[in-house]
Amino acid sequence: xxxxADEAHDLDTAAPEQKCLGxxxxxxxxxxNGHSLSNGHSNGYSNGNGCSNGHGRLNGHYTNGHxxxxxxxxxxxxxxxxxxGNSVHNGNNNDQGxxxxxxxxxxxxxxxxxxxxxxxxxxxxxxxxxxxxxxxHKQGAPLNRWSHFMTRDNDSPGAQSMLYSQIQNWEKTxxxxxxxxATVWWEGNPCNSHLRELGDLVRKAVWEEGMIGWQYGTIGxxxxxxxxxxxxxxxxxxxxxxxxxxxxxxxxxRHDANISIPGCDKNMPGVVIAAARHNRxxxxxxxxxxxxxxxxxxxKEINITTCYEARGALASGNLKPxxxxxxxxxxxxxxxxxxxxxxGPGACGGMYTANTMAVAIEAMGLTLPGSSSHPAxxxxxxxxxxxxxxxxxxxxxxxxRARDLMTRAAFENAVKITILMGGSTNAVLHLLAMASSADVxxxxxxxxxxxxxxxxxxxxxxxxxxxxxDLNKIGGTPSVLKFLIQAGYIDGSILTVTGKTLWENVxxxxxxxxxxxxxxxxxxxxxxxxxxxxxxxxxxxxxxGGAVAKITGKEGEEFIGSARCFDKEHELDRxxxxxxxxxxxxxxxxxxxxxxxxKGGPGMPEQLNASAFLQGADMANFALVTDGRYSGASHxxxxxxxxxxxxxxxxxxxxxxxxxxxxxxxxxxxxIIEIPGVGKGEEVVRRELEKRRREWKRPPVRPLRGTLAxxxxxxxxxxxxxxxxxxxxxxxxxx
Ligand SMILES: CC[C@@](C)(O)[C@@H](O)C(=O)O
Numbered sequence: 001x002x003x004x005a006d007e008a009h010d011l012d013t014a015a016p017e018q019k020c021l022g023x024x025x026x027x028x029x030x031x032x033n034g035h036s037l038s039n040g041h042s043n044g045y046s047n048g049n050g051c052s053n054g055h056g057r058l059n060g061h062y063t064n065g066h067x068x069x070x071x072x073x074x075x076x077x078x079x080x081x082x083x084x085g086n087s088v089h090n091g092n093n094n095d096q097g098x099x100x101x102x103x104x105x106x107x108x109x110x111x112x113x114x115x116x117x118x119x120x121x122x123x124x125x126x127x128x129x130x131x132x133x134x135x136x137h138k139q140g141a142p143l144n145r146w147s148h149f150m151t152r153d154n155d156s157p158g159a160q161s162m163l164y165s166q167i168q169n170w171e172k173t174x175x176x177x178x179x180x181x182a183t184v185w186w187e188g189n190p191c192n193s194h195l196r197e198l199g200d201l202v203r204k205a206v207w208e209e210g211m212i213g214w215q216y217g218t219i220g221x222x223x224x225x226x227x228x229x230x231x232x233x234x235x236x237x238x239x240x241x242x243x244x245x246x247x248x249x250x251x252x253x254r255h256d257a258n259i260s261i262p263g264c265d266k267n268m269p270g271v272v273i274a275a276a277r278h279n280r281x282x283x284x285x286x287x288x289x290x291x292x293x294x295x296x297x298x299x300k301e302i303n304i305t306t307c308y309e310a311r312g313a314l315a316s317g318n319l320k321p322x323x324x325x326x327x328x329x330x331x332x333x334x335x336x337x338x339x340x341x342x343x344g345p346g347a348c349g350g351m352y353t354a355n356t357m358a359v360a361i362e363a364m365g366l367t368l369p370g371s372s373s374h375p376a377x378x379x380x381x382x383x384x385x386x387x388x389x390x391x392x393x394x395x396x397x398x399x400x401r402a403r404d405l406m407t408r409a410a411f412e413n414a415v416k417i418t419i420l421m422g423g424s425t426n427a428v429l430h431l432l433a434m435a436s437s438a439d440v441x442x443x444x445x446x447x448x449x450x451x452x453x454x455x456x457x458x459x460x461x462x463x464x465x466x467x468x469x470d471l472n473k474i475g476g477t478p479s480v481l482k483f484l485i486q487a488g489y490i491d492g493s494i495l496t497v498t499g500k501t502l503w504e505n506v507x508x509x510x511x512x513x514x515x516x517x518x519x520x521x522x523x524x525x526x527x528x529x530x531x532x533x534x535x536x537x538x539x540x541x542x543x544x545g546g547a548v549a550k551i552t553g554k555e556g557e558e559f560i561g562s563a564r565c566f567d568k569e570h571e572l573d574r575x576x577x578x579x580x581x582x583x584x585x586x587x588x589x590x591x592x593x594x595x596x597x598x599k600g601g602p603g604m605p606e607q608l609n610a611s612a613f614l615q616g617a618d619m620a621n622f623a624l625v626t627d628g629r630y631s632g633a634s635h636x637x638x639x640x641x642x643x644x645x646x647x648x649x650x651x652x653x654x655x656x657x658x659x660x661x662x663x664x665x666x667x668x669x670x671x672i673i674e675i676p677g678v679g680k681g682e683e684v685v686r687r688e689l690e691k692r693r694r695e696w697k698r699p700p701v702r703p704l705r706g707t708l709a710x711x712x713x714x715x716x717x718x719x720x721x722x723x724x725x726x727x728x729x730x731x732x733x734x735x
Contacts, residue, residue: 119495122403122438128728129277130251143177143211143396146254146280151175172212179206179392180255181215182246182274184267184287189222191264191354194345194376195287198261198385202285205389206259213389214255218245223265223606223631224304224348228573233603235266236629237711239433240724242270243277250278257392258402263287263347263376265632268357269430272366275402276438277725281395282402283497284367285388286358288376289468290346297325297336303349304341305462305633308608310334312616315577319616346376350461352632355468356423357430360414362477365405365496369505373476375469394499406438409491413502415442415450416489419533421458421480424632425548425640426606428535432721439727444537444546444719448668451533454489456552457523462635463552464529466521474519478509487525529553538639540671541685542625542651542661545643546719550630551665555637558666559623560673561588563659567595567646567699569607569628576613589622590661594652595699596628597645598722602703602712604641606631611638623663625670627652629718639663639670641718647701654692 132146142148150159151174164173183199186192199215206213221238225231242262250258257280260271268286275282293302299322313319314330321328328336347354358372368387374380395401411431418427428447435442458480460466471480485492485503492503514524523529529552536549551557564582566572572593575582582589591610598604607624608631614622615636623637627645630638644650651672655661660674674680675688703709714724 119398119400119404120407122406122440124277124279124403124439129279132251132254139399140397143393144175144256145177145396145399146256147178150254167212176210176212177256177393177396178212178214178254179389180246180250180253180258181206181213182249182258182260182271183215183217184220184242184260184262184264184271185217186220189220189225189264190290190342190345191222191224191287191347192220192267195261195263198285198287198381201382201385202259202261202388205386206392209389209393211389211393214253216249218242218267218270220264220267223353223608227308227606227631228569228609232605233601233708235606236429236598236604236722237602237708237715237724239266239270239273239430240711241707242267243273243437243725246271246274247277250274250280255280257281257396259283259285259388259392261285261287263354265347265353265357265424265426266430268354268361269434272361272402272406272434273437273725275366276406276434279401279403281392281400282366283388283392283395284361284371285384286347286361286367286371286374288346288371288374288378288381289355289472290349290376291343292349292467292469293340293343295333295336295340297321297328297333299324302337302341303461303467305348305350305352305612306337307334307341308612308631308633309616310337311609312576312613312619314616315613316583316617316619318618344377348633349467349469350633351422351424351458351464351468352462353424353426354632356418356421356427356632359421359477359480360418360423360427360431363413363417363481363490363502364410365413365494365502365505366402366410368497369478369481369509370476373468373472373478375472378472391497395497398499400495400497400499403438405495405497406434406440407494408440408442409494411435411440411442412450413490413494415447416454417481417484419451419454419456419535420484420489422456422460422464422529422534422552425535425550425630425634425638426632428537428548429629429641429718429721432719433723434721436721436723436727437725444548447535448537451535451537454533455525455528456530456532456534457525457528459521459523459529462633463534463554471521474521475510475512478506479512480522482506482509483512483522536665536668538663538665538668538670540669541682541689542655542670542672543639543642544651545717546641547625547639547643547670548641548718549637549639549663549665549670550635551637552635555620555635557664559588559590559637559663561590561621561623561661562657563590563592563655563661563672564657565592565594565655569593569596569605569610569626572610573613576610583617583619586621590663591622591624592652592655593624593626593628594642594646594655596626597642597647597650598715598718599712600645600647600701601628602701602708602715604629604718604722606634607640608634611636623661625652625661625663627718637663642670643717643719645717647698649693649696649698651689653696654689656692 150156167173181199181202183195185196203213203215219241221235223235262268262271295302319330321333362372368384484490494502496502534552536551538547605628611634625639627642629640642652646653658676659672662673663670672685678688716726
C-alpha cells in the first residue's frame with residue numbers, strides 16, 4: 001500500500017544538535033539547554049536555589065491547564081526561574097504533519113490548551129531511524145499521533161479488524177491512543193518476577209484514562225543467577241536485545257507512547273536506549289528494590305552479596321556462625337544465608353547496578369519521583385504504577401518525548417548522582433550507551449572530570465552499611481535529590497516526566513537531617529566518605545583507551561604488585577579455589593583476567609565471584625584488573641573495562657606473569673612499570689611490549705554462530721559504552 005501523502009516526505013530536516021522546537025515553527029538554537037553542548041560539563045554548580053543555574057535553562061513554561069495542574073512555578077524559595085525566552089505561540093495551526101482529518105479524530109481528545117511550551121527538542125538526525133511523519137511535534141490532540149495511521153479511514157481494514165478483536169469497541173479502536181507497556185517480566189528472577197503484576201496495574205490505569213494499554217514482555221537476563229558461568233556472557237548483550245525488543249514493538253505496532261517497567265541491571269539502560277530510538281512520550285517505572293534478609297545463624301542482616309562473599313569466607317575458613325548458634329557448621333551458615341538473602345521480589349538491595357541505574361535515571365527526570373527507592377513490594381510502588389497513566393497522557397498532550405528529557409544536563413545529573421551515591425562501575429558503560437543512543441555528547445573523559453570534582457557521600461553497600469530499603473525510610477531518592485540540588489551538585493532545572501522541573505518534584509519532600517542521632521546513610525558535605533569520586537577513569541600503557549576503577553579510599557589509592565595472568569575468568573576461579581600458594585602469598589599480586597571484553601568474552605562478563613572471593617577471604621594484598629567488568633556488588637582494588645581489550649591485541653594481552661604493575665587512583669594511571677629481567681621505565685616497557693606484540697597470536701574466538709557471535713561482531717569498545725548500535729557518521733555506510 002502506498003503511504004499516505006502525509007506519511008511520505010513530511011520530515012523535519014534540521015540537524016538534531018541544532019534543534020530547539022517552537023511549536024509552529026522549527027527554531028534553531030545553539031543547543032538543547034541553553035548552553036553549549038560541547039562544554040556542557042562545565043556546568044558548574046548552581047547557586048543553591050535548586051532551579052536556576054544561570055544557564056538560561058528551560059525550566060517551566062509547561063501549561064496545559066489540565067491533568068498535571070502544575071502551573072509550574074518554581075518553588076525553590078527564591079522564585080528563580082529562567083527561560084530562554086523562546087516561548088512560541090502554538091495556536092491551533094495544523095502544520096505539524098497531522099492533517100485536518102486527523103485533527104477531527106482528535107476532537108475526541110479534549111484538546112489541550114497549551115500555549116507556551118519551550119521544550120528543548122532533541123530530535124534524531126533525519127535518516128537515522130525509520131521515519132514517521134509524526135516526528136513533527138504538536139501539543140495537544142491528537143494523542144494517537146502514530147497509531148491513527150492504522151486506525152483511521154478504511155486504509156487498513158486488516159489492522160483495524162485485528163485490533164478490534166482485542167478491544168471489542170469501535171470507538172476506542174479508531175480513536176484511542178495506544179500506549180505500549182513494556183515489562184521486563186519473567187518469573188525466574190526476583191528482580192523481574194513481579195513486573196507483570198506492576199504492568200497489570202499500569203495497564204488498568206491506562207484504560208481508565210480512556211487509552212489503550214498494550215502490555216508485553218521483553219527478554220531479561222539475571223546477573224545474579226548467571227554469575228561466574230557461561231550464561232553471564234549473555235548479560236550485557238541483553239541490554240541491546242531489550243532496546244531492540246522495545247524499539248521493534250513500539251515502531252512496528254505504532255504505539256503512541258511507552259511505559260517501561262524494568263527490574264534488573266541491564267533492563268534500565270535497555271528501556272532508556274529504546275526510548276531514545278523510538279522517541280515517543282515515555283516514562284520508566286523501576287521494579288523496585290528487594291527487602292533485606294536476615295540470617296539467624298550468621299546473626300546479621302544479609303543481602304545477595306553476602307552469598308558471594310560467603311563463598312570466599314568458606315574456602316578460607318572465615319565463615320563462622322554467631323555466638324548464639326556457635327555449634328552450626330560453616331556449611332549450615334552458608335545454607336542459611338542462601339535461604340534468606342532474597343526474601344521476596346525486587347532488585348538486589350545495595351547500591352549495586354540496578355539501584356544505581358534507577359537512581360541515575362530518576363535524576364535524569366525519566367521516572368516519577370521516588371521510583372528508584374520505592375521497594376518492589378510497597379504501596380508507594382503501586383501508587384506510582386497508577387499515577388503513570390495520567391502522567392503519560394499529560395506527556396502525550398504536551399508532546400514531550402523521551403529525547404526532550406535526555407539532555408546533556410540530565411546526563412550530568414546521572415553521572416553525578418552515581419558518584420555521590422557510590423554507584424556501580426557498570427553505570428559508566430550504561431550512561432555512555434544511553435547518551436550515545438540519544439545523540440548527547442558524553443565521553444569517558446567527561447565522566448572522569450565529573451568524578452574528580454564530586455564527592456562520595458553515601459554509606460551504602462557494597463562498601464558501606466546501608467541498603468536501598470534503609471534509604472527509602474529517610475525519604476528515598478527524592479530527599480537525596482532535594483539535598484543535592486540545594487547543595488548545588490544536581491541541576492534541579494531539568495524538565496522531567498511530571499512536566500515540572502526536577503526541583504519542583506522534590507521541593508516539598510522531607511529534608512535530610514544530619515548530626516548525631518539522625519540518619520547515617522548520606523554524609524554531610526563537610527564530611528564525605530571521599531572528597532572525589534570512587535569511579536576513576538584510568539589510562540596508561542596497560543589501558544591506553546581507558547579503564548574504569550572503583551576506589552572508595554578504604555582500600556588505599558595506590559597499588560603496586562606483580563602480575564598473575566589468567567585467560568578467562570574460570571582459570572582465575574580455579575586458581576582461587578585450588579592454588580594455596582597463590583591464596584596465602586603475602587606478596588602484592590595484580591590478578592589479570594583477560595579475553596573477557598565485549599568482543600573477546602564475548603559479552604564482557606561481570607566478575608563478582610573473584611572480587612567477592614578476595615573480600616570474603618580477606619585477601620587485601622590482591623588487586624584485580626580485567627577487560628571484562630564487575631558487579632555493582634564488587635569492591636576492593638578493582639579495575640575493569642580495560643580498552644583496548646585483549647582479543648583485539650590490547651596491551652593487556654601482552655602482560656606476563658611477574659610484570660610489575662602500578663595502579664594509581666590519584667593520578668588516574670595504570671601502567672606496567674617494570675619487566676623483571678628486562679628493566680624499568682616507560683621506554684624499556686614500550687620496547688618490550690612491541691616485541692611481545694610481534695609474537696602475539698590472537699587465540700581462536702568463539703562462538704562463531706548465534707546471538708553472541710552476532711554481538712561480538714557488532715559491539716564497540718567499553719570506553720564508548722559497548723554498544724551495538726554505533727552512530728553512523730555518513731550515509732556512505734559500507735555494508
Ligand atoms: C548479584 C547481582 C549483582 C549485584 O551482581 C548485579 O546486580 C550488579 O549489581 O551488578
